[in-house]
Amino acid sequence: RMCFMHDGAPAHFSRIAREYLNNNYINRWIGRGGPIAWPARSPDL
Numbered sequence: 001r002m003c004f005m006h007d008g009a010p011a012h013f014s015r016i017a018r019e020y021l022n023n024n025y026i027n028r029w030i031g032r033g034g035p036i037a038w039p040a041r042s043p044d045l
Contacts, residue, residue, distance in 0.1 A: 011017065013032060021029045030036045 027035045030038045
């Protein structure tokens with residue numbers, strides 16, 4: 001099991017990173033531009 005915390009850092013928001021997440025974790029990743037919205041600076045994950 002893998003957990004990826006997408007915090008919006010430029011390296012995490014690159015096109016290639018989002019494509020990887022979309023292809024490997026379909027509708028299961030949280031972050032800016034992802035299928036599950038997450039509030040900025042939210043301490044809850």
